[in-house]
Amino acid sequence: MRNTFQSSITLAVAGFIMAIALSLLHIPELYSQQLRPLSPTNQERIERLEELASYHLNQNDISSAISAMNQISYIYWENGRPDRAIQSFQRTASYYEQINDLENLHKVYSIIGLIQLDLEDISGANRAFTRQLEIRRRIGDQQGITSALVDLSQVKSLMAEHREAIGLLEEALEQALRLNYETILPHIYNQLANSYMSINNVRQGEEYRRKYNDIREHLARQSMRGQYEESTIQSQVEARLSQEDAERSREQIKINQLLFQLEQDSIKRIVQEREDSLELAQLRAESQMREIERIEQERELAQAEVERQIAVQNFQQLIIYSTAGGLLLVLLLALIAYRGYKTKQKANKQLELKNQQIQQAQDKLQEAFIKIEDQNYRITQSISYAREIQNALFPPQKTLNNYIPESFIFFQPVDMVSGDFYWFREMGNPNTSPLKELENESPNEAPETIQSNGFLPIKGDKFIVSAVDCTGHGVPGAFMSMIGYNLLDSITITGTSHPDRILEKLNKGVRRTLKQEEGNNQDGMDIALCVINKKNKTVEFAGANNPLIYISNGNLKTIKGDRLAIGGAQKKLKDRKYTPHMIKVDQPTWFYILTDGYTDQFGGERGRKFLLKNFKELIFSIYQKPMAEQRKILEEQFNQWKGQEDQIDDVLVIGFRLG
Template identity: 25%
Template sequence: MKKIAWLILFLFTAKIISAQCDNEFKLVDAEKSDTLRYKKYRRLQDCYYKTDDFEGAAKVFKKQKALASTLIKKYSDSVYYRSYLADQTTFYFYKGDVQKCLDISNELLNYDLRKADSSDIAGSFGNIAILYRKLGNYPKAIYYLQESIKINEAIGRKELAGNYSNLANVYSDLGQNEKSGELFRKALKLRLEQKDEKGLALSYANMANYFSNINKDDSAIVYYSKAIYMNEKLGVPDSRKALTYNNFTGEYIKKNQLDSAEKYLKITEKLLNEKSNPFMLSHFYENKGDILKRKRKFQEAINEYNKSVKYADLNNDISRLVTLYYSKSLCFYGLKNIDSTFNNRLKAEVFKDSLFNTTKSSQITRYEMQYQFDKEQEVIKSEQLKKELETKNALERKQLLIYAAMIALVLLLGLVVLVLKNNRQKKKDNLVLQQKNDLIESQKKDIIDSINYAKNLQQAILPPITKIKQELGDSFIYYKPKDIIAGDFYWLYKTKETVLFAVADCTGHGVPGALVSVVCSNALDTAVKEYNLTDPGKILDKTREIVLETFSKTSQNVKDGMDISLCSIQRNNNSITIKWAGANNSLWYIHNNEIKELTANKQPIGLSEHSKPFTTQTLDLINGDTLYFSTDGYYDQFGGDKVGASGKKFMRKRLSQLFFEMKDLSTEGQLALIDKTFSNWKGRLEQIDDVCIAGIKL
């Protein structure tokens, strides 16, 4: 049983499917722009083709035809001319008028040859070959496919696999199965290399057709199953699915497994309707007739064959008509109607003679021999086309320059008038704009002066670095506000026996963060000075109490506060006792050539749902050990090498590694390395938060 070539429908199938074609039609008519309306008509036609609604497509084509004439006249030999020719070939192909489609395809080929676009020329050759195959003119089908293959081989186009498949289908029609199989395998290999899933679905179906033709039915069923799987995966239109199931049904008919054949025939029927492509409808009714014939229901089979003949006639599908009239003659023979048996057998022979005549075999041989000669002549043709194209382009450029000069002169005159007319108004506008800019600059200066004054106030709560080194010894502070003033701060207090030190991160940055930092710094002072607390956990408890009391004076539910790492350092000869507590911020320390981390309580100094007392942890360290404090601004900074526009975070793990790597440097060297690492990581990206890191070498 003859299989319909998959690539025919694939090349002429549109790319957009819409279930709302009629509603879109009304919206398209309302579009005022001619060019946009034309593009929407093209998409709408695709919609109707995909739903097999040819009447809808014809309605759109009528309007598109009138609009195309307007655009072609307006833009001369433009892209709209080629688009309209291509749209006509699609329309007449779906209409079933293969000869009309061929005439317009030849006109399109001539246009492509004038434009010398290799890709378009190859496509036109390939489409014309498909049409000649449908008309049963196999010599010309082979010739045009060879022309398409030559171009696609030269420019390395993906469509080369489609050329191989189409040429294989021609040889399959001619009964040259060995050559057909070789080309089908070549196409399948190429599509596997290209990972072309849509093409693979077609190649699987073609391989199934090939195995069916050489009566390897089990292999055919395997490849049809692969094609069905790919169709479902890709979500192809119902028309494509119906094509597969049509062929699948035929395979089970050949194996005389009529239950399976009827099962897939019913699936096919659900995917088709009276507006479906005539090729598929003809194939469907032929399958239905074949099942009834094998069940010896001859009259019912004849009725289905007659339906198939109607659609085959509509498309001038000669090869299918040969098969159908042979099948009808067998049914009439089964009904013992000798006259009808003879008449249908005679019709089959007549169509068979028209399909295969004595001259075609010699023509095929001649075209194959001429293929090599044409290849040698291609260079000469290419040079001639190139010279013609250069001459034409030169004339077009000259004409374009003349038009451009005229248009430029008109525009220049108009521009002079417009400039003179608007010059006076621009002077007035510029005066008003300058006054506004002066006001903005004055306000900006006042704001910056205020912030700089606030910076001086904030500096008052930060202990001088000389004081820190005096009390803590060998140490450093890396302090880098995001803006002029910051929400991060560091804090120091000396008691008789211990030194208290902290690094804190208050909510926000800039002015809001600085205001919160003043509140939190004062709260720490109060907890130590007025309540005489030295235990870090109890200091944090009391600080939280003071901060909450301060913010409770407002009627709003303020959630501002701070994260902090606080320790007390008590020196006893060679041993050093560290007591530490933290709110969200950890403490890193290096002891015995290892870096370790004390984890803070997961709660802030401020309002939280489940507040608990802060935990004081104790360490016994020795001289030479090092403590590190850090807010989250350093390890949350975005940046890095070979990342996208937004970068990636520095991360806590990388900061811990940095602390360990720099442990043997002097504190001045550590400070320089921290600054260099941060700058290199940030690169051109913006600093996202305040940064504060402190290091103390005991």
């Protein structure tokens, strides 16, 4: 059930994010901006765009004028002048109102609000988002009104106007329930809970927190329709992308018509490319060069005409003073001049053809560069949202200290999202069912302390902790980590607590989830998993490629994991069995489990791997220090060893002391 819950949440959030990304205008990456003067190049670009906007307004082509004004706004925004960007966007908004383009008008006010937030002008952001809500109401898009109410409530919360925020959220809640707009309900319930808590209304806050948890569970039960919803979302995305491509094509046709009209009327050559003002400058420069070449050709022809007239005069004189030999000489000179002219004319045509080919290649490169920049921005945004989802899924690292006071987690991903993950949970709590254990877990509350002779302060009989390394890192690894996390929850919620059985079921679950029996997918994961038995004072271990290191009575020992990965290619041993190991803890013992990111890191003076041997020596030299200090030393040693080298993999080390 936990697996279904997490999968549905992931799909819902991903769909919501993609819908927002497609509906917005191109928005540069937000960052804390500092006002700085524009470069001469950007100032020149703005002046040319202002001329183009004025021309379109004179032609009563308001849509094309707005396009130029939007480019001016983005130049200001992207180059450290958000104040001028706001003024420019406000000017654009006035023209959108003039042509009654409400769809783009509310988007402009949304951008103005974002810039105001970036400038920490909360009151300005409040005005912009309020205006956005008014326009949404005029459009009558009920879902859009609901989203605008939630956006404005967030600004009200920043202004500490929590009661106004509650009023907006209550209206949004009523709309969402009426429209069956389920994907936004978790956001509304969560904000309502926070707002009521801010005004010290704990009862209402807890009530909405309960509703928040209920709607998440409800969405989880709908995960069986995940594939259909995903394909539907993809179709919508492709349709909207096709609409955007069609819009760009129509704008390009408008530009070509304008160029033809300007050439026919002998008006100054204005070449304007809507999506990039730099291309506008290049086209203008090329137009000027062609004009200069034309004038130069006319001058050469005029000079040739003067020379021809002189030659004619000389020829006439030669006729007078010479005979047939002079006539033959003149004819010969004329022939040479004609051949030279034809040769030069042919060379000029070849040169012009080459210039056109070069320009076409430059245009294609520029178009490709713009597309790559846009794709990079969208990918970065998607990864940022994936990181937020992963952070929400995994418990805070310090939560482990609530169960094992003397413990630490050193977790350092190589990318924004990670393919390594840690997982732990309490088993055998006599006061709750396994399902309620998951629902009642709170990362901010320590488990109730019971008499355990100082061994393990938990209510249940056992505690499971693991370090998992999924195939790859970054986004592919993050997807695998979410699959592994949900599978571990699903396996242990049924009561399975023996480490070898957990790994066997995890192997089957990965192969089943990725359909590896049917397709060519070979992704998998390595894992080190410990089950701490409070009653028997033992630690049971099973591993898939990853080891367990423990120190007892001054001796360091290593238990290697089985050389059988979880999932992946399995031509032999379809039903894999993993070896269980049991360690009796009758005196203070230190345990360490890890992935291979730490030991495989290149560095040092010779650029070599750190290796497991050096890791064990390092652990043995520091194991008697406090756990927090051990973690700090591991982090410092890793960064010192890495030096200027790039981090090659996600790093995860978990240590704890028992007895």
